[in-house]
Amino acid sequence: MILGIITDCTHYTSPSGEVCTENHILLRQFKHLSAYFEKTIILCPFGKFDDRKVTTTYTSSNIQFHQLPLVGGNAMKDKVQLLVTVPKWLRAFKMLHRQCDVVYQRFPNNLNIPGFIYFWLQRKKVFATYTGTWSGYQGEAASYRLQRWILRSPFRGPVWVYDEKGKEQGRIRNGFSPSYSVAEWEEETAQVEKRKQRIENGLTTYKFLTVGTIIDYKNQLAIVQACHVLKQKGFSFQLTIVGDGPMKAELEEYVIKNGLQEEVKLVGKQNHVSLRQLYREHDFVVQAPLKEGFGKVPIEGFFHGVIPVINNISMASQMIGANERGFLFDASKPNHLVETLLSLPAQQHLFAGMINKGRTYAKLQTLEAWAREYYETVSAYYNEA
Known part of the structure; x- marks a missing residue:
C-alpha cells in the first residue's frame, strides 16, 4: 500500500538537496511507520533553510515529499496569503487521494481542517493523531475545539489521542509518542x-x-x-x-x-x-x-x-x-x-x-511498538469496515 501523511511540521531542503527537519522525533516516527508501506508521500510546508537550524535528514528511500508554502501569522497579509494557499492545498489533497491508499492526518493544525472535509467527501480511508491536550484547557483556541469535535464525531478512521484518563472509546485510542527504538x-x-x-x-x-x-x-x-x-x-x-x-x-x-x-x-x-x-x-x-x-x-x-x-x-x-x-x-x-x-x-x-x-x-513505548500498533490497527479497522 501507499501511505499519505499530512502534517504542519516544517521541513527544509538542505544545500546538498536533502530533505530535513528540526523535529527529529517526528522524522523517526515517520521512518518506522513508512517501513510498513511500499511508498510514503508526506504533504507538509517547506521553509527556508539556514545554518542556524539543527536538523536531521531523511534517509528512507521510500519516503517522498510534496512541498506546500509555509503560511501563518496574525497580520492581514498573513491571512491573505493563507487564502491564496488554499487552492494549492486542495490540489495537493487531490494528488494524495489519487496516489495513496490511506491518509494519515496529524491534528491539530489548520491544514487538516480542509483536509478532513476533502477526504470525508471522497470517503477516503484515513487515520489520525491528535497531539494536543485531548481534554482541552482554559484559553484554548476555538480551532482546537473544532478539531477535537471533528475527530470525535464525523471523522471515519482510528484516532490516537493523549488522554490522561486512559480511556478508549471505539475509534478513539489512547496513544503515546515514541522517541527511541x-x-x-x-x-x-x-x-x-x-x-x-x-x-x-x-x-x-x-x-x-x-x-x-x-x-x-x-x-x-x-x-x-x-x-x-x-x-x-x-x-x-x-x-x-x-x-x-x-x-x-x-x-x-x-x-x-x-x-x-x-x-x-x-x-x-x-x-x-x-x-x-x-x-x-x-x-x-x-x-x-x-x-x-x-x-x-x-x-x-x-x-x-x-x-x-x-x-x-x-x-x-x-x-x-x-x-x-x-x-x-x-x-x-x-x-x-x-x-x-x-x-x-x-x-x-x-x-x-x-x-x-x-x-x-x-520498553513498552518504542518506535517499533508505536508503528506496529498503528499499522495493525488501521489494517484491521478497514478490513473489518
Missing part, C-alpha cells in the same frame, strides 16, 4: 547500571536537565527561579536547559542577574545524538509545562535511566505511576517545586528502583 533501549543498559552504582554511592551534586522550546507555557522560568532558591539554601545542583525560543533572552537575563552562571547553562537546540549524551550526563529531568499533550521528555529520560520530576498535568501521573518512576509537583503552588527538589536527598534509597521501573515502562 528497542536497539537504543538495549544500548543504554550498561550506562544505566553504572548510573545506579554511582547513585547508590551517594550524589553530592544533583544534575537536572530540562528540554523544550523556551516559551511561556513550557515554564522554564519557574524551574530557574526554583534553582535560585536552591542556591540560597546551599543545595548543590547543576541545571542544563536545552532548547531555543522567544523567552531565551529573559532566562539568560535572570540567570545573570541572580548569579546563577555557574549552576545554570543554556545550551540551545541539540540534535538527536547530542541530546542522548546530555541525558546520560544528568540524573533528573525537570519539566514544568502549564499545558501538554504527550510529554516526550520524561519517557526519553526513562530510556536513559534518568528520573523525571514533572508538573502534575495531562498524562504526568500516568507516566510516573503513583510515584513509582519519578516525582510529581504542582506548578500552581508557590515553592512546591523547590520543596520537591529539596526532598530528593532523603529519598535517594528509592532512586535505583525508580530507574528500573522507568526502564521497564519505556
Whole structure:
C-alpha cells in the first residue's frame, strides 16, 4: 500500500538537496511507520533553510515529499496569503487521494481542517493523531475545539489521542509518542547500571536537565527561579536547559542577574545524538509545562535511566505511576517545586528502583511498538469496515 501523511511540521531542503527537519522525533516516527508501506508521500510546508537550524535528514528511500508554502501569522497579509494557499492545498489533497491508499492526518493544525472535509467527501480511508491536550484547557483556541469535535464525531478512521484518563472509546485510542527504538533501549543498559552504582554511592551534586522550546507555557522560568532558591539554601545542583525560543533572552537575563552562571547553562537546540549524551550526563529531568499533550521528555529520560520530576498535568501521573518512576509537583503552588527538589536527598534509597521501573515502562513505548500498533490497527479497522 501507499501511505499519505499530512502534517504542519516544517521541513527544509538542505544545500546538498536533502530533505530535513528540526523535529527529529517526528522524522523517526515517520521512518518506522513508512517501513510498513511500499511508498510514503508526506504533504507538509517547506521553509527556508539556514545554518542556524539543527536538523536531521531523511534517509528512507521510500519516503517522498510534496512541498506546500509555509503560511501563518496574525497580520492581514498573513491571512491573505493563507487564502491564496488554499487552492494549492486542495490540489495537493487531490494528488494524495489519487496516489495513496490511506491518509494519515496529524491534528491539530489548520491544514487538516480542509483536509478532513476533502477526504470525508471522497470517503477516503484515513487515520489520525491528535497531539494536543485531548481534554482541552482554559484559553484554548476555538480551532482546537473544532478539531477535537471533528475527530470525535464525523471523522471515519482510528484516532490516537493523549488522554490522561486512559480511556478508549471505539475509534478513539489512547496513544503515546515514541522517541527511541528497542536497539537504543538495549544500548543504554550498561550506562544505566553504572548510573545506579554511582547513585547508590551517594550524589553530592544533583544534575537536572530540562528540554523544550523556551516559551511561556513550557515554564522554564519557574524551574530557574526554583534553582535560585536552591542556591540560597546551599543545595548543590547543576541545571542544563536545552532548547531555543522567544523567552531565551529573559532566562539568560535572570540567570545573570541572580548569579546563577555557574549552576545554570543554556545550551540551545541539540540534535538527536547530542541530546542522548546530555541525558546520560544528568540524573533528573525537570519539566514544568502549564499545558501538554504527550510529554516526550520524561519517557526519553526513562530510556536513559534518568528520573523525571514533572508538573502534575495531562498524562504526568500516568507516566510516573503513583510515584513509582519519578516525582510529581504542582506548578500552581508557590515553592512546591523547590520543596520537591529539596526532598530528593532523603529519598535517594528509592532512586535505583525508580530507574528500573522507568526502564521497564519505556520498553513498552518504542518506535517499533508505536508503528506496529498503528499499522495493525488501521489494517484491521478497514478490513473489518
